[in-house]
Amino acid sequence: MNSVHDMGGMHGMGPIVEERNEPVFHDEWEGRIFAMNLAMGAWRKWNIDASRHAREMIPPAEYLRMTYYERWVSGLVELIVKSGLATRDEIESATPAAGSAKAVPAANPNQALARIATGLPAKRNVDVPARFKVGQRVRTHNMHPVGHTRLPRYARGRSGPSTVTMVFLFSRTPMLISSVSARSTFIRYALLGASCGAPRRGRKILCT
Amino acid sequence: MSPDLPHRQQHEHDHQAVPSDPALRVKALESLLVEKGLVDRAALDALVDAYEHKIGPRNGARVVARAWSDPAYKQRLLTNADAAIAEMGYGGFQGEHVVVVENSTKVHNLVVCTLCSCYPWPVLGLPPVWYKSAPYRSRAVLDPRGVLREFGLELPEDVEVRVWDSTAEVRYLVLPERPAGTEGMNEEALAALVTRDAMVGVGKVSLSKVVSAA
Numbered sequence: 444m445n446s447v448h449d450m451g452g453m454h455g456m457g458p459i460v461e462e463r464n465e466p467v468f469h470d471e472w473e474g475r476i477f478a479m480n481l482a483m484g485a486w487r488k489w490n491i492d493a494s495r496h497a498r499e500m501i502p503p504a505e506y507l508r509m510t511y512y513e514r515w516v517s518g519l520v521e522l523i524v525k526s527g528l529a530t531r532d533e534i535e536s537a538t539p540a541a542g543s544a545k546a547v548p549a550a551n552p553n554q555a556l557a558r559i560a561t562g563l564p565a566k567r568n569v570d571v572p573a574r575f576k577v578g579q580r581v582r583t584h585n586m587h588p589v590g591h592t593r594l595p596r597y598a599r600g601r602s603g604p605s606t607v608t609m610v611f612l613f614s615r616t617p618m619l620i621s622s623v624s625a626r627s628t629f630i631r632y633a634l635l636g637a638s639c640g641a642p643r644r645g646r647k648i649l650c651t
Numbered sequence: 652m653s654p655d656l657p658h659r660q661q662h663e664h665d666h667q668a669v670p671s672d673p674a675l676r677v678k679a680l681e682s683l684l685v686e687k688g689l690v691d692r693a694a695l696d697a698l699v700d701a702y703e704h705k706i707g708p709r710n711g712a713r714v715v716a717r718a719w720s721d722p723a724y725k726q727r728l729l730t731n732a733d734a735a736i737a738e739m740g741y742g743g744f745q746g747e748h749v750v751v752v753e754n755s756t757k758v759h760n761l762v763v764c765t766l767c768s769c770y771p772w773p774v775l776g777l778p779p780v781w782y783k784s785a786p787y788r789s790r791a792v793l794d795p796r797g798v799l800r801e802f803g804l805e806l807p808e809d810v811e812v813r814v815w816d817s818t819a820e821v822r823y824l825v826l827p828e829r830p831a832g833t834e835g836m837n838e839e840a841l842a843a844l845v846t847r848d849a850m851v852g853v854g855k856v857s858l859s860k861v862v863s864a865a
Contacts, residue, residue: 451765451792456785467703472677478698482690537679545688552697559744565820
């Protein structure tokens with residue numbers, strides 16, 4: 444979607460401020476919401492594309508006003524409500540509805556650490572022919588999807604040699620993606636058309 | 652750039668515009684999720700501890716130091732970074748597919764995530780605030796040399812600058828140039844020189860470690 448999160452190429456955002464000896468989290472709540480995002484992901488109600496989209500849906504003025512982890516709060520609340528893991532009433536009142544507690548236990552510390560050590564690879568080793576060879580000149584689509592896209596505005600309608608060809612899982616729009624370079628700036632994602640490969644778990648497999 | 656500007660002060664300023672106190676909101680959310688059996692408080696503690704104390708740029712520094720010391724390893728790192736990084740015992744969440752890009756006297760690589768904050772967590776930890784900020788995300792792809800100047804790095808005109816815009820799937824790690832004068836150093840000593848900024852591409856590695864502010 445064309446919102447303010449797609450910042451590449453914008454002017455007027457001010458100077459870059461680097462902080463010496465920056466802590467990983469600036470307040471305790473930042474660490475808590477970070478960890479809750481990771482832990483809640485284990486219920487497999489959403490994937491990384493959906494969690495990114497939940498943050499992209501924050502209205503632009505709000506998005507710019509919020510700190511980074513405030514966006515994580517907003518995004519997680521939306522995902523929890525949309526997936527039905529809790530209702531908005533429960534979140535606003537901080538009180539679970541009667542009888543709504545999960546029967547399946549949540550991940551314990553060892554399980555949570557094992558999950559991050561393993562990771563969630565998006566790469567799929569499926570046998571689909573790549574439509575483009577590495578080095579072949581490609582042009583990105585000039586497109587404006589309302590959902591999540593990996594193709595930022597500054598890289599749309601641009602041409603350059605394809606640099607990477609891999610197959611990844613992608614949750615929403617079927618598309619072919621490839622990294623391209625234009626002049627000395629390497630720009631990601633030529634969007635190249637139809638999906639390839641069979642649907643898996645109800646999602647499309649995409650060639651990137 | 653104003654490296655001494657207190658970040659927390661900025662945060663507090665930002666917070667004034669937010670309707671509810673995020674600390675209270677997050678506390679309420681956590682207690683709800685715990686009561687509903689959706690999260691285990693001890694698991695949250697373990698995750699915070701892992702990213703505060705175990706998963707950080709020292710991991711990436713060891714990868715870089717090994718690549719500088721072992722040409723065969725460097726080759727593996729540049730051709731299949733995931734396997735080479737796994738050899739060092741690193742890998743996992745938000746770093747499942749890493750591409751390593753090598754700096755040289757002719758090419759300087761810079762990593763950004765214009766859409767959000769993608770970053771190779773297993774080797775660099777969580778990104779600093781500036782990496783996730785609007786100024787860096789907006790200008791790294793438009794004026795990379797200007798951005799590098801803000802970090803105190805002035806590159807000669809004949810050095811090609813390549814900007815890598817990260818995605819959720821593919822995240823980049825810069826293999827910085829090994830500085831002159833480090834020929835006799837072992838991997839541990841070399842790793843101590845490697846900064847996070849150099850592995851993102853906003854700094855260079857130097858013997859004095861003063862090229863970049865961080």
